[in-house]
Amino acid sequence: NILAGRARLGQAFARYRGGDPEAGIALLNAIYADTALPSAILAEAAYHLAVHAYAAGDLTSFRSFAERIATLDQSGQWQRRIDTYRQIAPADDSGR
Numbered sequence: 001n002i003l004a005g006r007a008r009l010g011q012a013f014a015r016y017r018g019g020d021p022e023a024g025i026a027l028l029n030a031i032y033a034d035t036a037l038p039s040a041i042l043a044e045a046a047y048h049l050a051v052h053a054y055a056a057g058d059l060t061s062f063r064s065f066a067e068r069i070a071t072l073d074q075s076g077q078w079q080r081r082i083d084t085y086r087q088i089a090p091a092d093d094s095g096r
Contacts, residue, residue, distance in 0.1 A: 005031065005041030012045075025052060032065075042068075043075035047082055053084055062089065 016024025
């Protein structure tokens with residue numbers, strides 16, 4: 001359900017910001033892969049993974065996560081937020 005998904009997102013962020021970013025990203029990837037979760041949770045996980053990939057300069061992964069957000073129902077705010085990054089992202093990996 002949505003609350004269980006929110007709790008898992010909270011755990012991921014606690015790890016990420018608590019000094020273990022690799023574990024936080026691993027938890028976000030696990031959430032992203034769990035298709036039993038509501039699409040709103042999957043969209044939020046995909047958004048944060050996309051932003052992480054963008055910050056790391058991995059535009060291929062960024063685009064993959066951004067495209068996935070667009071396919072999810074209830075992606076709402078996450079679609080609008082990722083569109084901001086899509087507008088400023090270079091057309092290919094050579095510009096980064």
